[in-house]
Amino acid sequence: MRFSGWRVLREGLTGNKGWAPHWRDPEPKSEYDVVIIGGGGHGLATAYYLAKEHGITNVAVLEKGYLGGGNVGRNTTIVRANYYLPGNSEFYSHSLKLWETMEQDLNYNAMMSQRGIINLFHNDGQRDAAVRRGNSIVNQGDDAELLSREQVRELAPFLNFDNNRFPIMGGLLQRRAGTARHDAVAWGYARGADMRGVDLIQNCEVTGIDVKNGKVVGVQTARGPIRAKKVALAAAGRSGQVAAMAGLTLPIESHVLQAFVSEGLKPIVDHVITFAEGHLYISQSDKGGLVFGSYLDFYSSYAARGNLPMVEHTMETFVAMVPAVSKARLLRSWGGIMDMTPDGSPIIDHAPIDGLYLNCGWCYGGFKATPGSGSVYAHLIATDRPHGAAAKFKLDRFRSGVGLMDEEGTGAQHNLH
Amino acid sequence: MRITCPLCGERDRREFYYKGAALVRPAEGADLDAWHEYLNLRENPAGPLDELWYHEMGCNAWLKVTRDTATHEISAVELASEAGLGGET
Numbered sequence: 001m002r003f004s005g006w007r008v009l010r011e012g013l014t015g016n017k018g019w020a021p022h023w024r025d026p027e028p029k030s031e032y033d034v035v036i037i038g039g040g041g042h043g044l045a046t047a048y049y050l051a052k053e054h055g056i057t058n059v060a061v062l063e064k065g066y067l068g069g070g071n072v073g074r075n076t077t078i079v080r081a082n083y084y085l086p087g088n089s090e091f092y093s094h095s096l097k098l099w100e101t102m103e104q105d106l107n108y109n110a111m112m113s114q115r116g117i118i119n120l121f122h123n124d125g126q127r128d129a130a131v132r133r134g135n136s137i138v139n140q141g142d143d144a145e146l147l148s149r150e151q152v153r154e155l156a157p158f159l160n161f162d163n164n165r166f167p168i169m170g171g172l173l174q175r176r177a178g179t180a181r182h183d184a185v186a187w188g189y190a191r192g193a194d195m196r197g198v199d200l201i202q203n204c205e206v207t208g209i210d211v212k213n214g215k216v217v218g219v220q221t222a223r224g225p226i227r228a229k230k231v232a233l234a235a236a237g238r239s240g241q242v243a244a245m246a247g248l249t250l251p252i253e254s255h256v257l258q259a260f261v262s263e264g265l266k267p268i269v270d271h272v273i274t275f276a277e278g279h280l281y282i283s284q285s286d287k288g289g290l291v292f293g294s295y296l297d298f299y300s301s302y303a304a305r306g307n308l309p310m311v312e313h314t315m316e317t318f319v320a321m322v323p324a325v326s327k328a329r330l331l332r333s334w335g336g337i338m339d340m341t342p343d344g345s346p347i348i349d350h351a352p353i354d355g356l357y358l359n360c361g362w363c364y365g366g367f368k369a370t371p372g373s374g375s376v377y378a379h380l381i382a383t384d385r386p387h388g389a390a391a392k393f394k395l396d397r398f399r400s401g402v403g404l405m406d407e408e409g410t411g412a413q414h415n416l417h
Numbered sequence: 418m419r420i421t422c423p424l425c426g427e428r429d430r431r432e433f434y435y436k437g438a439a440l441v442r443p444a445e446g447a448d449l450d451a452w453h454e455y456l457n458l459r460e461n462p463a464g465p466l467d468e469l470w471y472h473e474m475g476c477n478a479w480l481k482v483t484r485d486t487a488t489h490e491i492s493a494v495e496l497a498s499e500a501g502l503g504g505e506t
């Protein structure tokens with residue numbers, strides 16, 4: 001089934017009776033060439049690119065819940081490529097380019113909206129860092145513009161320009177950045193993978209990874225054992241637990257990050273805006289809700305909800321930045337469990353077990369990575385060589401200390417990320 | 418979340434700074450793998466975990482807190498200095 005304007009019109013005139021499920025619901029086969037653990041954005045995108053770019057279609061994605069029920073459906077939907085550090089910068093640049101063609105490629109409306117991101121700065125040091133970052137972004141071929149205080153005021157007059165503690169001095173704008181409808185991203189990749197023959201198997205928790213003579217041979221699941229030539233992790237906040245099934249201990253702690261949405265309001269916020277003090281980020285959804293979040297809760301957690309001190313902090317920062325929202329009501333809040341690495345950057349690499357692959361440690365920024373992660377991970381699985389855009393996402397950087405990717409310069413230590 | 422400091426009693430979580438898993442510190446001359454394990458690798462359980470919390474806005478003691486990472490239930494708290502975590506010189 002292909003989507004088109006004509007099809008939408010026809011369905012509209014005939015009671016929408018012609019829409020079919022977007023993917024099959026197959027029984028697991030006894031053996032696959034590749035088994036992907038985790039039916040989130042990264043797992044589904046990986047399956048899609050394995051089939052599309054590498055012709056590998058004897059693939060199963062095993063998901064313990066339902067497709068898109070994890071972080072891919074829980075994030076604040078921000079997509080951008082304004083990273084600074086070598087390794088990260090080219091990867092996110094690669095990913096943003098894929099976002100720009102994804103909907104045509106998938107024939108699926110993911111509501112990709114390049115509304116632009118403005119990262120505000122409040123002092124000289126932050127401005128200098130923004131200038132440096134902007135130059136490096138332009139050098140890598142992406143877009144960045146430095147905005148003065150007055151230019152920011154023109155784009156976002158509702159911000160608190162009289163904040164004595166955190167005055168807004170200006171902002172770094174990336175126009176190609178924006179947001180996407182996160183569930184639709186999962187659904188689009190799911191449908192694209194399914195159409196190419198990939199089996200998407202839901203309600204199928206992986207409970208064991210079978211390793212023989214240092215080589216992976218398959219997995220144990222809630223729906224029976226499945227043999228596999230290659231097994232690829234894409235389990236987001238559960239990576240530590242899944243890796244433990246193969247006897248691996250990863251440099252990862254799982255932490256919870258909360259997100260919030262207000263009641264529906266008329267359009268006021270046109271961009272994604274981040275407030276450097278307090279790490280607040282906001283955008284407005286097409287339904288009108290203000291979508292926002294701030295820091296993680298900062299201690300290990302597998303509770304898919306957060307605690308109140310961070311709720312309070314987030315609300316305080318939001319009101320400090322946009323005083324008008326103090327009158328808005330909060331509609332809901334929720335949390336997602338994320339892998340945190342000591343340096344805050346991801347890992348895409350071979351595991352030290354033959355045939356086992358790692359895609360983990362996305363911390364709180366992995367939604368924007370979804371197409372990029374899928375494409376480079378598929379490349380690694382298919383060719384056994386790292387993709388050029390992800391060559392630095394090595395597991396051994398923590399042990400060797402060489403090539404640590406500490407984007408924020410806070411240090412390579414767990415409790416700082 | 419509230420933590421019962423052995424010196425100060427039950428206090429709000431916001432009085433404490435979080436360090437992470439409470440692991441036994443390797444001896445000074447330990448090899449790279451031992452330090453790598455200590456600094457980077459984590460068991461990362463969904464369940465009880467021994468962690469270090471610092472009573473920053475209280476008595477300034479480091480505490481070893483046993484907390485369930487799925488329920489946030491705290492089952493034990495002791496002074497880190499008495500918990501046998503190594504690091505003596």
Ligand SMILES: Cc1cc2nc3c(=O)[nH]c(=O)nc-3n(C[C@H](O)[C@H](O)[C@H](O)COP(=O)(O)OP(=O)(O)OC[C@H]3O[C@@H](n4cnc5c(N)ncnc54)[C@H](O)[C@@H]3O)c2cc1C
Pocket residue numbers: 037038039040041042043062063064065066068069070071072073074075076077078079204205206207234235236237238242257258259293334335336337338362363364365366367368369
């Ligand atoms: C509140 C919040 C806000 C965020 N905001 C942003 C943002 O604005 N921009 C951005 O770029 N990033 C953001 N992120 C980060 C981003 O959402 C994640 O890094 C990314 O979505 C993780 O990849 P994924 O989509 O594949 O994960 P998931 O969707 O979580 O997929 C992992 C899947 O693995 C499954 N699984 C786990 N264990 C097993 C098992 N044993 N067997 C079978 N299946 C298993 C899970 O059920 C899950 O569906 C945010 C995260 C959170 C929590």
Ligand SMILES: [Zn+2]
Pocket residue numbers: 422423424425426472475476477478
């Ligand atoms: Zn105390």
